[in-house]
Amino acid sequence: MWKKKTKQFMSAGSETKQTLHENLAFTAVEQYKLIRANLDFTLPADEKCPVIGITSAMRGEGKSTTAVNLSYVFAEKGSRVLLIDGDLRRPSIAKKLDIDNTHGLTDLLRGKGARIEDFQSKRRDNWYVLPSGAIPPNPSELLGSDRMANVLRQLREMFDYIIIDLPPLNLVSDAISVSPLISGMIVVIREDHTEKKELEKCLRQLQMANVRVLGCVMNGVKTGSASKYARYKYYGNSSRGTGK
Template identity: 40%
Template sequence: MSKKQAKETQTKAVGLITLTDPSSPVSEQYRTIRTNIQFASSVDRRLQTMVVTSSGPGEGKSTTSANLAVVFAKSGQRVLLVDADMRKPTVFKTFQLNNAKGLSTVLSTSQNALEVCQPTVVENLHVLTSGPKPPNPSELLGSQRMNQVIAELKQTYDMIIFDMPPVITVTDAQIMASKVDGTLLVIRENVTNKESITKAKEALTLVKAHILGTVYNGATQAKDQGYYYY
């Protein structure tokens, strides 16, 4: 592997501000996003599974998915955060979990998904890490086995959040967006451009994804205190 390739595959843990500073304005904005997502659920369309993605890298989709998982769990719901970014996983680092087994293991074997889910320091929050990097992430996500796993997990968890790769880069997010109840698109100030947003929306619309809305990430208040809003 070249130095460039090695650098491209490096990932790091994301910040869990909703855990380290729950009273901060940023944490409050995540709770606002949670509330808006809950209002998007209805009797006719219960929102139990959700994809979080972005148009490109560096827009904060993993930060958003992890912090949303925390605030949903703190509201008393049984939450599962699934690291479905099997190419550049971050969730196991964020929550300091073992990644020897994970989603790739479940999808490529007959192992029960619940046996691989791991508890976290947050009450009500479990994580299904990515597992060892497979040669065929898109095929695994698009398989009938994936449908079975989702159905099994829905029997145990109130909310399942899938952290996905960027939608324009690979087809993984498109595939999963067609399987879940809703999709959240993360965009970042001074990073995302209008053309990328348009392409991402077109890609999701193509698979008839239920787009819940966008999280506008990286705007600043006084003293450069970051905040997120929905």
């Protein structure tokens, strides 16, 4: 099925291909590795398969780009990694990676016989990409459902890390709905795009819902570097250290 259609990042849609891992400048890839290192430091050492949600206040701040690149650098380290498109309203992972979105998370949630082996990426043996699948009428309820809890419980047994790309928190409740089922959330902030009051609202909502914020990723930071995409910064929120 969709594995046949999978191509390398280079052939992903031209709109996004420059922001995906293999086309990033060395310095940008290093920033993702730094985020990976910070997360390893932030997450409890004894936690089996942390599940990391990626959200932001509004649309277009770089959540999906961050989810793809971060999951990929975790896989590069040798870990077994699953990237899930949890944006069941406007999924974009399949399009970014030029794979089929016909089957995915919603099939697993409906118990429709989808097998996780079908979602192994051709790019790396230890990198699995689960697109959204068919868009459901009730994304928020599905993401917070017992079925979702069961699916995640099973997936946790199979992977070292799970990264879930989520919709913007200030627009829909989906990220909050799934939050009790995950280890913590990363909030993406995009320079010259994210409004301060929206970010404050987003963080306030996370706090009210008792969600563990693992850190914020600054996307699109202008470094003055010669590299156009060397623009990622991580500000950790570590319980075991000072983060950054």
